[in-house]
Amino acid sequence: MKFATNRRAVIRLAGLAVALATGLFSATSLTYADSVKIGVSIPTLDNPFWVNAVKFAEHAAKELGVELTVVGADNREDKQLADVQSMLSAGVNALVVTPQSTASAPGLIKLANRANLPIVIVDRYPGFDPKNADAPYVAFIGPNDVTAGRDIAQFLASQGAKKMVGIGGLPGSSVAEGREKGLREGVAASGVELVQYVSGGGESEDNGYQTMQNLLSAHPAGSIDSVWCYNDALCLGAFRAIKQAGRSDEIKLGGMDLVPQVLELIEQKTNMVFSTGGHWLQLGFGVMIAYDKVKGHDPINDVVRLDLLGVNSANFAAFKQQFIDNAPPYDVKEYTLTNNPATKSQTFPLATK
Amino acid sequence: MASFRLGEFLSRYVAYLALIAVVAVFGMLSPDRFLTFGNLGVILQNSAVLAIVAIGVTFIIIGGSIDLSVGSVMALAGAVAASFAGDWGAFAIVLAPLVGLALGAINGAIFVLARIPSFVVSLGMLSIARGATIIFTGGSPVSIPLTSSYEIFGIPPMPFWIAAGVAVVMGALLAFTTFGRYTFAIGGDEEKTRILGVPVDKVKFAMFALSGALAGLGGGILTSQLGSGSPTVGTGFELLAISAVVIGGTPLTGGSGSILGTVVGSLVIMTLANGLVIMGVSSNVQTVLTGLVLIVAVMISIRRGKLRIIK
Numbered sequence: 001m002k003f004a005t006n007r008r009a010v011i012r013l014a015g016l017a018v019a020l021a022t023g024l025f026s027a028t029s030l031t032y033a034d035s036v037k038i039g040v041s042i043p044t045l046d047n048p049f050w051v052n053a054v055k056f057a058e059h060a061a062k063e064l065g066v067e068l069t070v071v072g073a074d075n076r077e078d079k080q081l082a083d084v085q086s087m088l089s090a091g092v093n094a095l096v097v098t099p100q101s102t103a104s105a106p107g108l109i110k111l112a113n114r115a116n117l118p119i120v121i122v123d124r125y126p127g128f129d130p131k132n133a134d135a136p137y138v139a140f141i142g143p144n145d146v147t148a149g150r151d152i153a154q155f156l157a158s159q160g161a162k163k164m165v166g167i168g169g170l171p172g173s174s175v176a177e178g179r180e181k182g183l184r185e186g187v188a189a190s191g192v193e194l195v196q197y198v199s200g201g202g203e204s205e206d207n208g209y210q211t212m213q214n215l216l217s218a219h220p221a222g223s224i225d226s227v228w229c230y231n232d233a234l235c236l237g238a239f240r241a242i243k244q245a246g247r248s249d250e251i252k253l254g255g256m257d258l259v260p261q262v263l264e265l266i267e268q269k270t271n272m273v274f275s276t277g278g279h280w281l282q283l284g285f286g287v288m289i290a291y292d293k294v295k296g297h298d299p300i301n302d303v304v305r306l307d308l309l310g311v312n313s314a315n316f317a318a319f320k321q322q323f324i325d326n327a328p329p330y331d332v333k334e335y336t337l338t339n340n341p342a343t344k345s346q347t348f349p350l351a352t353k
Numbered sequence: 354m355a356s357f358r359l360g361e362f363l364s365r366y367v368a369y370l371a372l373i374a375v376v377a378v379f380g381m382l383s384p385d386r387f388l389t390f391g392n393l394g395v396i397l398q399n400s401a402v403l404a405i406v407a408i409g410v411t412f413i414i415i416g417g418s419i420d421l422s423v424g425s426v427m428a429l430a431g432a433v434a435a436s437f438a439g440d441w442g443a444f445a446i447v448l449a450p451l452v453g454l455a456l457g458a459i460n461g462a463i464f465v466l467a468r469i470p471s472f473v474v475s476l477g478m479l480s481i482a483r484g485a486t487i488i489f490t491g492g493s494p495v496s497i498p499l500t501s502s503y504e505i506f507g508i509p510p511m512p513f514w515i516a517a518g519v520a521v522v523m524g525a526l527l528a529f530t531t532f533g534r535y536t537f538a539i540g541g542d543e544e545k546t547r548i549l550g551v552p553v554d555k556v557k558f559a560m561f562a563l564s565g566a567l568a569g570l571g572g573g574i575l576t577s578q579l580g581s582g583s584p585t586v587g588t589g590f591e592l593l594a595i596s597a598v599v600i601g602g603t604p605l606t607g608g609s610g611s612i613l614g615t616v617v618g619s620l621v622i623m624t625l626a627n628g629l630v631i632m633g634v635s636s637n638v639q640t641v642l643t644g645l646v647l648i649v650a651v652m653i654s655i656r657r658g659k660l661r662i663i664k
Binding site for chain 2 (some may be wrong): 069073114
């Protein structure tokens with residue numbers, strides 16, 4: 001046999017070598033023997049909200065001695081399905097999942113059911129009760145979207161807002177609809193006029209920017225004085241658009257998620273005046289509930305709606321010190337049934353001490 | 354004695370080598386969790402929808418064209434099937450490939466009659482079908498009742514068997530029928546093929562209709578796995594499908610390729626995803642690696658002799 005070596009073959013062999021090398025270099029894996037393993041699947045790792053959520057979930061897991069696998073789904077339902085199946089195959093004891101959309105929740109829950117493993121749903125309500133007969137799950141934990149939406153609207157009203165526009169989340173998401181409901185309740189209660197409410201067309205900064213530009217064109221100077229945003233990312237885009245239009249003096253913004261850039265803007269006392277959140281902690285709370293379930297304890301409440309923490313320039317310093325710069329000032333173990341059977345709640349209160 | 358040309362060997366079998374490489378690497382790194390029959394079975398199930406859709410796209414790419422609309426077609430087909438899944442149960446699955454067939458036929462008709470490049474036609478259909486899905490569903494997912502028999506298509510091993518069946522039938526179609534030979538011919542040299550009297554336009558139309566039908570079927574199965582018809586499902590899926598086809602050894606310029614290669618290409622992508630989750634590696638790394646695998650696979654398999662000009 002003659003090996004015909006030529007430039008083509010060398011390039012191809014080099015390619016194979018690169019392939020093997022990338023495979024080998026992607027190895028990182030810490031295993032604790034006999035520990036509880038929990039698989040966490042979230043829509044994306046790209047968003048500062050989810051980055052914070054994962055950080056706290058890992059903190060909670062470390063305190064409890066739980067081994068955590070976290071996977072982001074790149075905002076794709078099909079990838080999340082494949083991820084969850086792979087995690088089940090990897091041998092997790094429980095799943096904590098934020099479904100990419102309400103649509104994919106039943107499928108994901110059924111995957112866990114078929115594997116006979118507990119699953120906790122976080123942030124996006126599947127649309128049916130945990131104890132239902134066909135696709136049961138352990139618990140749901142999420143923000144009280146209605147209260148959150150209302151708080152944003154009412155804070156803006158308390159700052160003198162009279163004519164508000166709203167940039168909403170994706171239609172069809174229970175989260176977006178809940179916050180919109182809160183907005184309308186808040187607006188009705190405070191006597192503010194909701195001039196226009198539109199969906200942002202997405203939940204990212206670019207969507208907020210483009211939507212705000214359209215709103216600014218539709219409502220010339222003097223006709224609006226406040227913007228209610230579904231989340232901070234939309235607000236950041238809207239803030240940019242307002243600044244570019246030179247209307248920062250007349251329009252205030254309020255959002256949700258307590259994203260770092262927004263916190264900076266609140267600290268600097270700009271026209272971005274309010275954000276509510278802290279619910280990134282819910283991922284860690286989900287891990288705590290799943291851990292308790294694996295150890296044989298049913299959750300105290302199977303549908304948990306967290307009341308959130310509103311941050312404005314007045315309470316900013318305390319909030320930053322207690323929730324951002326350090327891990328929240330609560331002992332994780334004390335809020336789990338396994339370590340503290342007398343605990344009244346598996347979530348600690350979101351409040352500045 | 355025939356000389357063993359290493360270059361030719363690698364370029365023909367790049368997909369299989371890639372699969373062996375990925376399985377070997379993860380098998381060495383995590384043998385007790387990755388190399389189990391259960392996990393390998395999970396990989397096969399995960400690959401089913403991608404394989405079905407990618408097989409449809411393979412015909413089009415071999416024929417020298419491209420189809421960017423498959424993700425949106427999946428969404429619309431799945432949403433329509435989901436809306437009937439409550440009343441028709443499992444029979445609603447029939448609607449998914451039918452809707453896909455209709456959309457693919459529209460693609461093919463515009464491509465052939467208006468003589469607009471396939472890239473542009475399918476790009477337009479990507480937006481049209483996505484928009485139609487959002488309008489059809491009213492923006493919210495179409496729930497399938499939890500007790501509907503439609504769910505059987507999502508339960509393993511159904512997706513795998515459907516994908517296997519599709520692969521066998523389509524493989525035979527490509528390799529043994531006149532239609533398959535015409536597809537290769539058109540991708541190889543369309544001018545000469547037309548001069549020889551082959552009904553090029555009809556074959557092209559059929560290619561797109563077929564791709565649409567398979568994309569629709571993939572959407573129907575994915576919808577069953579998810580439990581509802583989602584307006585956002587399938588976004589970006591066309592890029593995965595095309596990657597699977599290319600990793601499988603089908604050049605984007607057309608004229609050659611195989612269904613088996615596409616299946617193996619799908620397995621490579623899904624094995625990579627599965628292995629990385631088992632290793633606990635961040636999914637951002639996975640995105641990077643999938644892109645690397647794609648480039649490396651092409652680097653290995655491209656026949657530079659035939660292609661003087663690389664665009």
